[in-house]
Amino acid sequence: MWIDAAATGELAIEGEPLELPSGPGQTNFPVVGFVGADDDLAFWHGRTNEWGWVDLAKLPGAKISYAMTTFRDRQLAPIRKSVWGRAIAEAAPSKTGLWIALDNLPVLAPWELPRTWADLSAHLDSQGVQLADVFEQAGSDRRRRKDDRGTVTLFLGFPLAELIGEAPSKYHWLAVGSVELSDRTTKKNGFRANEQTRRFIDRTRPTAGSSLTWLRTVNWEPDQIRTRSGFCNGMVSKRVLIIGAGSLGGAVSENLVRMGVTKMGILDPDILDVGNLTRHVLGIDAVGHDKAAALANALNLTMPDVDVRGIVASFPPSADELAEELRSFDVIIDCTGSDAVLDSMAEFDWGSEKTFVSLAMTWRAEGLLVFTASEATFPAFDAKESFHEMNVPPTDFGDARMEGIGCWHPVFPATAADVRMWGAVGTTTILEAIRLPKRRCQYFRQRFDGTVEKLNG
DSSP: OHHHHHHTTOSSOTTSBOOOOOOTTOOSOSEEEEOOOTTHHHHHHTTTTOEEEEEEEEOTTOSSEEEEEEEEOTTOOEEEEOOOOHHHHTSOEEEEEEEEEOSSOOOBTTTBOOOBHHHHHHHHHHTTOOHHHHHHHHHHHHHTSSOOOSOEEEEEEEEEOSBTTSOOOEEEEEEEEEEOOOOTTOOOTTSOSSHHHHHHHHHHGGGSOOBOOEEEEEEOOHHHHTGGGTOOGGGTTOEEEEEOOSHHHHHHHHHHHHHTOOEEEEEOOOBOOGGGGGTOSOOGGGTTSBHHHHHHHHHHTTSTTOEEEEEOOOSSOSSHHHHHHHTTOSEEEEOSOOHHHHHHHHHSOOSSOEEEEEEEEOGGGOEEEEEEEEESSOOHHHHHHHHHHTOOOOOOGGGOEEEETTEEEEEOOOOHHHHHHHHHHHHHHHHHHHHSOOOEEEEEEEOTTSOEEEEEO
């Protein structure tokens, strides 16, 4: 069917989703990710057939996975910086790439990427790009710099439509790996070891019949990487503050960043202990560290666009600078289960209307209390009264577990499964409060059979 469609010119039908051809021999890894901006099409259209350099940062802890960070002109001056999350933004460049901006996808009929350097050079020449000239000049420029060793990655950029026949909506990049450029020690038998010879070698590389090493490239913009989660575009613009980095705060914050919240603050003064690990999202590598900082570091490693800041402090803040920072958040989520924090939230000057959400698990994690409001001041009195009217099971300290032998301190009994369940329910109520902001109180209760019922106040 594919061959018949290709032979009759019906392989690409207007209105169908456009699928890029895979490069011959291409594998899932190595992979290079990129992000765009609203003015990408106009920006790169103005640089069609130009070339330059691009920095690549390795994803922290990942295996052969990179992100395109800063685009540079031929003189290495930055011309465009990609907006990434904190983990990638703070990573030092580890590799170098060579970019060329094209008018359209470099595809050969009927629908395949070039297999050899000679094929690619011939196709680019038809678009007005002489790859031999690019390689010759790029190699010469690199040899004048301090570091001229190692291979580079070639990136070919072009406008791309989502559906066949539609106008382009994104700017996409394809990559060819293991591109060799001559360094200051490169020699060739029968030629003098000088700059003229090295220029000649670089000119002949892209005209050879050797195979291309295509790498997988992926658009890592929020709406692209979160399609599996039912991505909500409105979440990206919201700045969310989590007060309380305990087990519930950790579960809720992880859900939110995976679902589209990219700007977040975590406020908590405590340190993670080994006993916290039974139901916390953090692991033993975070023991002894500030909960807020450790949770922020972990969240920054969950998605490439996430920027979470850990704030090691109690609420209310004692410093004016921190108080001003807290006012910059749009959504305030309390996960402390503390009436004192609710009272402090009511007394604090938030500066403008906020979406407030207070989450508190009941004794033995039998249920979850949720209070939401969208106001300039948190209505603590109404929240506490609403919680009281829900008639939740009383706290039974006689049923409390002790922290450990020789330690009288009682701890809240709840399993990791309980916390994950209420974290999921709490996340859903947060999204609902953002979409439909209003004052409401809800009580989610777990029945004996494990099902959950909702009682509205």
